[in-house]
Amino acid sequence: MHWKSRKSLLTEAVEDWATRGLLRPDDARRLQTDIAAQGSGLDFRALVIAFGVICLVLAALTFVAANWDAIPRPGKLGLIGGVVWLAWSGAVAAGWRGAHWWYEGLTLLACGLYGAAIMLVAQIYHIQGEPADAVWLWALGTLIAAALMRAAMPLALATGLFFLWFAMSLERDFATVNLAYLGWWTCGAVLAALLPSRFCGHVSALALVAWVFVSLGQEDFDRLAAMLAVGGALVVVSLMLISAASGRWLRGFEGAALFYTLGLALALTVLLHLSGTDFLYRTGSAPVGAPVLFAAPVACLVAALWGYMQGVDTRYDLWVTTLAAALFSAIFTGQWSQWLTAAFALGLALWITRMGWRLSLRRLRWLGIAGFAVILLIVYAETLGSLMGTAGFYLGAGILLLVGALILPRVLRKRAAP
Secondary structure, eight states: OOOSOHHHHHHHHHHHHHHTTSSOHHHHHHHHHHHHTTOOOOOHHHHHHHHHHHHHHHHHHHHHHHTTTTSOHHHHHHHHHHHHHHHHHHHHHHHHHTOHHHHHHHHHHHHHHHHHHHHHHHHHTTOOOOHHHHHHHHHHHHHHHHHHHTOHHHHHHHHHHHHHHHHHHTTTOSSSOOTHHHHHHHHHHHHHHHTTOHHHHHHHHHHHHHHHHHHHHHTTSOHHHHHHHHHHHHHHHHHHHHHHHTTOTTTTOHHHHHHHHHHHHHHHHHHHHHHHHTSSOOOOSOOBOOGGGGHHHHHHHHHHHHHHHHTOTTHHHHHHHHHHHHHHHHHHSSBOOHHHHHHHHHHHHHHHHHHHHHTTOHHHHHHHHHHHHHHHHHHHHHOSSSHHHHHHHHHHHHHHHHHHHHHHHHHHHHHHOO
């Protein structure tokens, strides 16, 4: 197991091959140049600049708060406007000089001061309003600044601020799902893809996953909504598999997108299993699915057929995704069986692990292994009917896994033989 970044590993590998004479010096130099051009990444210097910007924003807020009463109103407005425009001037100057991380840091500072200015102006003129509205205005201005300046740090801040706005809006109306958040999230996600910024992509993915879980919690864990979310996640998995093998629509972010999407699907499947057994959610009603769930396997089948006709490298995984969507829809439509839901959750974790090995995605391997272990512990804790029933479940799962480990390699070797 290695802990270095992909860029560092490639750089060291090229140096090693050149030293051992496996690469000509000219080829090694061209490879090193191409690796260096893959993106600057978030290094320690960038982290120090970000921390310094945060400290400056806090220092400005604390200083103004300590001397607020002694400053006249015109002085307050001049101070606020001057500091904000000073930060923007510094950001523009850093951009002209090509100082990338100073440009990002000063742009982030300007956006942070913009938020502070909103709060301070509201205090000066005693403007009445909801704090969530002020956060939304701050997020909107930061998003516009990130788009105009093409800066990743302000975009990450805007994504976090929109999620904060969503969280604060729950105080006003907890029962209603905030679908408007998805529109602002989409704007941030599209901008993250256009920059492109992997860091902002991770922030956007985490924000969306958090929104899904919070929204399901608003509905007291609406089972049908959770089932639709799992089906939608499997459709997204099919699209990401096609993108990874052909168009690369997300510019190399497909592996991370698969991790977040499959993690969401696995977590929701486990929660659905628990809700069906009343282990965590004692609703007193039998869980029932809906025929609309079969829309997911149909969409996955279309993607698999397209991948088969195009001959993409991930067509095997596309067929397995279609099978998983069909099994999920069949198992969770109608009256549930706790045996089948537990078996599907285990199979999903095993498939994620297998996909991680097939696609050389280490994060998927660890996700599948962790999910498999957690599901086994959950089954042991809840018991499937009785201890003997749980023992029978473990016995059947173990036999199937061992038989599969013995038979599948032989079948695959025969298929690969000419």
